[in-house]
Each structure stands twice: as structure tokens, then as C-alpha cells.
Amino acid sequence: MEWLPGGLPEPTEFGIAFVVLVIGWFLSKLVVRLAGRTVARRIERPSVTRSALRGIRATVLVITLAVVAAILGFSGTSILLSVTVISAVVAVVLAPLVGSFINGLFVLADQPYEIGDMIEIVDEGHRGFVEDITIRYTKIFTLENTFIVIPNSEIQQRDVVNYSAEDERTRLSITFEITYESDLEAARRGAARAARQVDNVITGGPEIRIGSARYPASPTCTVAEYADDGIVLELYVWLQHPYNQTRDLSAVRTAVRERFQSLDVEFAYPHRHHVFDETSGVPALTGDGGEFVDAPADAASPSGSDSDLSRNPDADAESNPDST
Incomplete structure (x- = not known):
């Protein structure tokens, strides 16, 4: 091979190298297309299939680069030295990228x-x-x-x-609270029947086995807790597909509410009752800013006698002259 002054290859060699590089690029795509079906038949997992095809294309491109390097006159020693330098740079600078490669192999495995x-x-x-x-x-x-x-x-x-590994059926729970005055058994039965009306909910059938445990396939409502404001119920449902969980849960909640409207069942919510008696204090207002302060021990109570004693006698005399 003839070299130009300065040790560079001739322009024709650059042209040949460029043509080889272009051919190798399109050849890598052709090889992937031809080998794609064969690899897909033997490897069931799509992720491994894609990785294998990417590896095949990378191999073709590496061979193409080696041919281009030979055309341009790079010796084996120069290539080995370049690979060593590049490997050192990768080891020092691109360590996170190498870690991703290794973890990618674990993900695929x-x-x-x-x-x-x-x-x-x-x-x-x-x-x-x-x-x-x-x-x-x-x-x-x-x-x-x-x-x-x-x-x-x-x-x-x-x-x-x-959510899609092997079995797409997914078990979800919905928690709600009913009042203590509601019919508990009617609420449990009504919630389970309401859930069966939703399309994606499994209405019944053989028990579903998860590991060594077995669960009823049909909706089940259990008592979860006796809370301050009511009885907490938990409704368990199995969905045939997990892809629209938000919509399905909304449909179940709507069906339960409509069912409870026809039963003697009410949803519980916090109630607060304020009770005043003769022991209740009376808040007093100060003259500065209208802030509340604690009433004194002898402050007026809601009873009539105490409130009369708290009045100003002079004010009463002015308002009722006949009292004098």
C-alpha cells in the first residue's frame, strides 16, 4: 500500500473503506432481518430475542470496522493498543454504563x-x-x-x-365504613353482590391458589375494624385483567353505593355533638382585640339565677325606674 507524505493512506483507500463501511451497515440490517424469524422461533422471550439480534448486528459491524481498519493500513498491534486504551477509558470514565450492561444481563436472566x-x-x-x-x-x-x-x-x-406475570388475575381490596345502626349482614351481602355486577370482576368459580394459600374467587366482604364512627368493612375482589384497575375500582364503589341505597345501610362519617350543662364554662371577651379568655370561677352559667346575679344593678335601675 502506498502512503502519502505524512503517513496517511491514499484517497482511493479512503473511498474503498467508506464503501466497505456502508456495505457493512446495510449488511448488518439484512442479517438481522434474515435471522430474525429463526431466532424468534428458538427463543420464546421477546427481550432475549431483541438482545440476540442486537448482538448479531453488533458483530457484523465490528467485523466491518476491522476490515476498514485493515484497508486503511492499521496493523494488529495498533488495533490492540487502541482497544487497550479504549478499555481503560471505559473502565475509568464509563463505569456506570458498564454496570448497566451487567445488570441488563441479570434482568434478562x-x-x-x-x-x-x-x-x-x-x-x-x-x-x-x-x-x-x-x-x-x-x-x-x-x-x-x-x-x-x-x-x-x-x-x-x-x-x-x-401484574402480568404468568397469571393476570389480580386481587384488590376496597375499604368503606358503615354506621353502627346499619344491618351488618345485609351490608356484607349487598357489597359482594354489587361487585359481581362489574364486568371485569370474577364472579365465582374454583378457589384461586396463590402459593400454598387458597382464596375464594367470588367477591368477599369482611369486617375489618370497629372504628369510632362506624364499622369498617373490606371488600375483596378478583379482576380478570389488571390493566384498568382505576376504572374497575370506581365501578365497584359505584355499584356498592347504589346497592346500599336500596338496603337499610348507611355510610358512616364523623359526627360531633356539643353538649352544654350547668358545669359548662362561659367564654368571655376582653376589651382589647376581642380575644377569648377563660371565664372566672364565679362567671355566669346558662341557668337563669346565675345569669341574673351577673347583671349590673345600676344598669337595671336605669332601665326600670319603677324598681326603685
Whole structure:
């Protein structure tokens, strides 16, 4: 190979290298397209399939870059030295990125969630569908029509709830309070029947097994607590799909309220009664600013005799001359 002054390759070699680079770029896309179906048939998980195809394309691009380097006259020693320097820079400067790569491998291996699953990041309160899983990050499409990109190094340290793993049925609870005067058994039966009217609620069937525990499939209402203002009831329902929990819970609450209107059941709410008797104090106003102060021990009480003693005799004499 002939070199120009200064040790640079000839312009024709730059042209050949550019053509090889373009061909390698399109060849990587073609290889991914041809191998995509075969890889998808052998690998059931979409996230692993995408990662494998990205690896195949990266391999083709690396080979293309090696051919381009050979055309431009870079020797194996120069390439090895360049790789060593780049590796040192990556180790020092790009350590978080390397951590994301490693954690991405753990995410793909542990299978905590898959593309299309509905998950919730507990610490952040974000809930949505997994759009993509790469070696570096996880992309979530939230219910608010926004995208969240979380590095795998961070998502590995957070609590993730997967609503779509294996079984989409989800058990939720609704708490409400009824008065002590209400018919307790009628309220429990009415709440369970009202929940069965909602479309996405499982109305019955065999018990649902979660681990070693078994739960009734139909709605169940239990007494949770005897509170100050009423009896707290908790209604448990199973949803067939977890994707519209807010709408389904609203529908259940509406159905329960409509059912209670036809029964002898009232929702409880705080009541406050103020009782005054002969021992109750009388608030007094000061002359400065109208602030309330504690009434003296001999202050007037609501009774008639005490209030008469508290009057000013001179004022009474002026208002009623006949009394003198």
C-alpha cells in the first residue's frame, strides 16, 4: 500500500473503506432481518430475542470496522493498543454504563418482567407497560401516555410489581365504613353482590391458589375494624385483567353505593355533638382585640339565677325606674 507524505493512506483507500463501511451497515440490517424469524422461533422471550439480534448486528459491524481498519493500513498491534486504551477509558470514565450492561444481563436472566407486561415501580409510583428491554435500560410506557427510561443498574435496586406475570388475575381490596345502626349482614351481602355486577370482576368459580394459600374467587366482604364512627368493612375482589384497575375500582364503589341505597345501610362519617350543662364554662371577651379568655370561677352559667346575679344593678335601675 502506498502512503502519502505524512503517513496517511491514499484517497482511493479512503473511498474503498467508506464503501466497505456502508456495505457493512446495510449488511448488518439484512442479517438481522434474515435471522430474525429463526431466532424468534428458538427463543420464546421477546427481550432475549431483541438482545440476540442486537448482538448479531453488533458483530457484523465490528467485523466491518476491522476490515476498514485493515484497508486503511492499521496493523494488529495498533488495533490492540487502541482497544487497550479504549478499555481503560471505559473502565475509568464509563463505569456506570458498564454496570448497566451487567445488570441488563441479570434482568434478562432473572426474568422479573417481559416486554408487554404491566409493572409498577413501587418507590416511584410509576405504573405502565414494558415497551423494551435492552442491555443498558428498560423502557416503560406509562398509563399517563409517557415514556420512562430506567437504567438497569437502578431498576435492579427497586421493588417492581409485575401484574402480568404468568397469571393476570389480580386481587384488590376496597375499604368503606358503615354506621353502627346499619344491618351488618345485609351490608356484607349487598357489597359482594354489587361487585359481581362489574364486568371485569370474577364472579365465582374454583378457589384461586396463590402459593400454598387458597382464596375464594367470588367477591368477599369482611369486617375489618370497629372504628369510632362506624364499622369498617373490606371488600375483596378478583379482576380478570389488571390493566384498568382505576376504572374497575370506581365501578365497584359505584355499584356498592347504589346497592346500599336500596338496603337499610348507611355510610358512616364523623359526627360531633356539643353538649352544654350547668358545669359548662362561659367564654368571655376582653376589651382589647376581642380575644377569648377563660371565664372566672364565679362567671355566669346558662341557668337563669346565675345569669341574673351577673347583671349590673345600676344598669337595671336605669332601665326600670319603677324598681326603685
